[in-house]
Amino acid sequence: MDDDSPMTRWEHRTEVPLAVGSLLFLAAYAVHVLAHGLPEEGREACFAVIMATWTVFLVDYLVRWRLSGQGPRFVRHHLLDTVVLLLPLLRPVRVVKLYDAVLRRRGEPRLPLYARVIFYASIAVLLLGFSGALAVYQAEYQAPHATIVTFGDSVWWAASTLATVGYGDVTPVTPLGRTIAVAMMACGLGLLGAVTGSFSSWLLQMFSRESDERPPGS
Template sequence: MKQQPAQMRWERHTQWPLLALAVAFALAYTVPIVAPDADSWVHAVCSVTEWVVWASFAVDYLVRLVLTPDRAFFVRTHWLDLIAVLLPLAQPLRLLRLVSTLTLVGRRARMAPQIQLTTYVGGAVVGLLMFGSLAVLQAERDAPRGNIKTLGDALWWSFTTMTTVGYGDHAPTTGLGRIVAVGLMLSGIALLGVVTANIAAWFISRFNRDDQEERRQTAAIEALTAEVVSLRAEVRQLSATALPSQADTAATADQPMR
């Protein structure tokens, strides 16, 4: 049995621990925003959890970088992980640590392409809605002219922004809130394009399969028709050969015996 490379073994063993860390980071990011009046020790625990998760991501990235045979290719194809490791202090980019982990876990999952794409899209929609709402709530709640004060307002704003409806009843007023809004709008357009392309690809593949099946059936009918024509020709030839023989036999039988 062929031994797997060290990088693949590491990724297989760390897949579920990384997913658990992603969930822990999500909770640590959510609690201080949803419950800003919580005890100081709760905020401290959440902050420590975020740093521990970040350190774990950094160690995972460095280990995979050491184990990979082509480090330059690894850096080019895992640039999101690198950004998440290098920029831990930027508030908007803290979400990238969660996104990079979910992306990593998704890349390691063994799923059919259609199921994998559907999982990516569904997870991206839910993640962007929730964490976009939390980010804009954190940025706008204490703004003097802000009108996004509750989690419900933030969720409603995220829905209208991602779907590019934009009712205008809630809108960010701070620079950070507007950056989050731009990210949500671009993400909504991109996800809509992915869903549309996936549906179109499904219909095209279905039509291609139907067309190939129809061609196979047509070819089988044509082959069967050709075989029937060949059999008829053989039957006529055998009949034509058998008739003279029967005539000679009958003539011989009619001759008088000497």
């Protein structure tokens, strides 16, 4: 797709609004889940923000579907976008894409590729960990025989799950909580693989450069 296509222009124009909407969605959801003593008017306001931002995400998805000219194939070719639309808690990760786009508009990124992968993966881990902790806490804290009864428990569980450690001291007991756990395990493995793979490639590149610069016979 050329850089001047309607879909590319649409994506450039909506990068910042969608990133802001993603953060608003996460903030409203966090208040809705954590503020147990919030008045009913406040909870309704949070729910209104959640629904309004999700509607914006839906409109963006439909517009890009229309501009792509792919018809039903758009869903298959943009499977991640479809998943994020259905699971909007993953939307804050879009901030990583926005940050990269801002750097590119100012010229070439200052960090090399390997450092950028590690940096972006770290941001993604923080956002996914916080979102997953919120979702699991909402699903678990009132469940019978639950071990995740505070948000602190949920954050500890999310950290150990994304790190692929899994101590087992706190675990989800509800079907929804376990479904979220499986998704977070997959994300943790993928992000860990991206970081370790990039770091290993960087080390190999450095050692290869040192070998090339070493004088013959040394």
